[in-house]
Amino acid sequence: MRRLYGPEADADPLALYERLRREHGAVAPVLLPGDRPAWLVLGHRENLEVARTPSLFSRDSRLWRDMQQGKVPPDHPLAPLTMWQPLCVFADGEEHARLRKAVTESLSRFEARGIRRYVTRFAHQLIDEFEPEGKADLVEQFADQLPLRVITQLFGMPEHYGPRLTDAAKDMIRGSETAVASNDYITDALQDLVDRKRAEPGHDVASKLLEHPAKLSNDEVREHLRVVLVSANxxxxNLIANTLRLVLTDQRFRATLAGGHMTLPDALEQVLWDEPPMTTNIGRWATGDAQLAGKTIKSGDLLLLGLAAGNADPQIRPDKSTPMHGNRSHLAFSGGPHECPGQDLGRAIVDTGIDTLLTRLPDLRLAVPEEKLSWETALMSRRLVSLPVEFAPRRRDGGTGPGAGAPSVELPPLQTPEPASVPLPPEAPSAEHPSWWTSFKQWLRGR
Incomplete structure (x- = not known):
């Protein structure tokens, strides 16, 4: 069996998925860290079948035969991702519905316009830090920083938690040797938050979870905050970085944008097809012996959803160069009852963050040859290491030269919408601050 970790997987995971497809078809036997056996689901239809059939393929990791036999101890690299905990991602049926409803309804208490305003605020703060230099690494200085600044604000956490939580979340999702310690740090920080919000509730996700009619325990609140933090960050x-890379390097992609044939939301959907931010998803566990794409899955077997592989399935995409405009049937957010609950929050952060960046800096250009870009591969993701760019530095008064930048804006606290209200669309661009779309097209055309 081929390993989903090590040199072959790290070099080019997408090529490995295609080799597995040729060798085994839509479902392939693989080895995970520690050489734990599993099944990788490669077919688009088969991914949906597994995701939508919890009666056969459960999220309850206590079914995992290897864990029952003591082969996955608490210090195993897979433990933070598979050790059963009292939260919705490990539940099915009524218990899953109860817990997931608490999460989705707590997140929905924050209107779209308010969230987008906070994304704009933090994006401006980040741009202020590097704009006078005329150069930046858009992974380290922008994409890495923006989501957790917004998420910690929604949670009601102090802003200084952001950088350390960013590092811990990346390390845990990577499944490294220090993943357990990083998981412990996140757990401790969130427990402290829950304790404070239990004593002094506010207008934030943590408080909304604590007061929800589902009556979650402190442990349940803490663990669901962790799920949102890791799954949203x-x-x-990755989606911010991948979209910016395409804008800066792909001539066909750039021309489609500049010609008005694709909007930014369309562009995001294309990236979600071609470079989903998570390549695999752990995991599902067989509730009994089952057949899947001609393979016999034994009771207690672990299955991984192959999100990137399913998106590239030749059965649904025989020509991968064909644009997928308006098609949201990709697997980037998984599917079925466990489909990512934070996808709308993620889209708002990416859309608004990129819009703000390219409005401020419409002359962004890649500072190194494209072939110099590199990726860091983990079990569940493929991450762009850096994205060095150059642009004309601007003064704080709006001109070019050192000291550039539009001033950061201070915003009032997020407002809870009235119960009957619906999410609002992003605000229309003002005449003083045109959409990045307009600025970007003018720059591409040399205006």
Whole structure:
């Protein structure tokens, strides 16, 4: 069996998925860290079948035969991702519905316009820090930083938590040797938050979870905050970086944008097809013996959803160069009852963050040859290491030269919408601050 970790997987995971597809078809036997056996689901239809059939393929990791046999101890690299905990991602049926409803309804208490305003605020703060230099690494200085600044604000956490939580979340999702310690740090920080919000509630996700009619325990609140933090951060970071890379390097992609044939939301959907922010998803566990794409899955077997592989399935995409405009049937956010609950939050952060960046800096250009860009591969994601760019530095008064930048804006606290209200669309651009779309097209055309 081929390993989903190590040199072959790290070099080019997408090529590895295609080799597995040729060798085994839509479902392939693989080895995970520690050489734990698993099944990688490669077919688009088969991914949806597994995701939508919890009666056969459960999220309850206590079914995992290897864990029952003591082969996945607490210090195993997979433990933070698979050790059962009392939260919705490990539940099915009524218990899953109860817990997930608490999460989705707590997140929905924050209107779209308010969230986008906070994304704009933090994006401006980040741009202020590097704009006078005329150069930046858009992974380290922008994509890596923006999502958790917004998420910690929604949670009601102090802003200084952001950088350390960013590092810990990246390390945990990577499944490294220090993943357990990083998981412990996140757990401790969130427990402190829950304790404070239990004593002094406010207008934030933590308080809304605590007061929800589902009556979550402190442990349940803490663990669901961790799920939102990790699941909303890493994919959003990758989606920002991948979209910016395409804008800066792909001539066909750039021309489609500049010609008005694709909007930014369309562009995001294309990236979600071609470079989903999470390549795989752990995991599902067989509730009994089952057949899947001609393979016999034994009771207690672990399955990984192959999100990137499913998106590239030749059965649904025989020609991968064909644009997928308006098609949201990709697997980037998984599917079924466990489909990512934070996808709308992620889209708002990416859309608004990129819009703000390219409005401020419409003359962005890649500072190194494209072939110099590199990726860091983990079990569940493929991450752009850096994205060095150059642009004309601007003064704080709006001119070019050192000291550039539009001033950061201070915003009032997020407002809770009235119960009957619906999410509002992003505000229309003002005449003073045109959409990045207009600025970017003018720059591409040399105006």
């Amino acid at each position: 890493e994919p959003t970071v």
